[in-house]
């Protein structure tokens with residue numbers, strides 16, 4: 117029997133905050149799990165910072181599980197963070213082996229660590245001996261080249277990793293360039309842990325093509341596709357959509373704005389987070405560049421509200 121598709125919402129620094137997860141999950145269906153952006157610079161043995169505690173506010177949002185993520189090459193740091201997450205009631209911790217930015221990767225962290233299988237092995241050995249919370253990984257096919265992954269396969273297979281999400285690019289490719297689906301197919305057949313596919317599923321059409329190619333991969337992590345089209349998970353799963361998408365999307369974006377105003381005590385800087393999100397959401401409209409330009413120039417709450425109203429009046433949704 118064909119398994120039901122599972123959809124995970126990918127993490128995005130400064131966009132997928134607890135507030136975003138909370139409001140998103142009130143308005144849209146179809147997501148099974150959401151991941152926090154990565155936490156880093158955790159001091160083993162010390163209390164978590166207030167900022168981190170705030171960012172770890174909810175273990176679930178409207179019944180959707182939230183999974184914290186750590187970026188680290190230090191086993192003690194990961195173990196300490198895992199213990200904190202477990203105490204807070206989280207059901208899983210995710211390890212970031214995918215961050216492509218040179219300032220991270222050059223320090224043997226994120227996707228940069230994929231070039232050092234012995235180090236990955238040492239960390240997994242220590243971590244899996246100490247932590248009780250299920251541990252998952254989000255990674256790339258390698259940093260410089262996909263050959264790096266060949267050495268990681270027996271290592272990953274040696275430990276009880278709950279799930280491995282693979283963004284089917286190398287770190288060097290950042291977020292562009294060809295996805296390597298052939299190599300991904302190769303890996304799927306060799307890894308023992310359940311595999312989650314990630315990369316460039318932006319539409320229902322992309323999903324159908326993926327499914328035709330990989331009928332045996334039923335779990336996907338979607339990032340930019342959901343940011344651009346928040347209805348995408350429901351569309352993929354064939355769930356009921358609101359009769360009129362535009363007012364529904366408007367309600368979501370307005371409530372996200374009010375929630376940020378409340379959370380940030382009306383600090384104007386909250387507009388930056390919203391503008392960052394609009395770099396993706398603008399693509400839901402028929403003239404994305406114009407839409408984004410309207411939002412980008414807003415320097416006050418009134419200007420932002422007027423711009424959002426104008427966008428919803430003047431442009432058509434294409435999703």
Ligand SMILES: Cc1cc2nc3c(=O)[nH]c(=O)nc-3n(C[C@H](O)[C@H](O)[C@H](O)COP(=O)(O)O)c2cc1C
Pocket residue numbers: 126127128129152153154185212214215254283291314315316317337338339340341
């Ligand atoms: C601005 C930005 C921030 C991101 N932050 C994170 C992060 O904190 N942790 C992580 O694992 N991936 C992060 N990612 C990667 C996404 O989660 C996702 O893996 C990537 O966009 C590929 O999926 P997509 O093609 O569905 O968007 C980030 C990507 C972007 C563009």
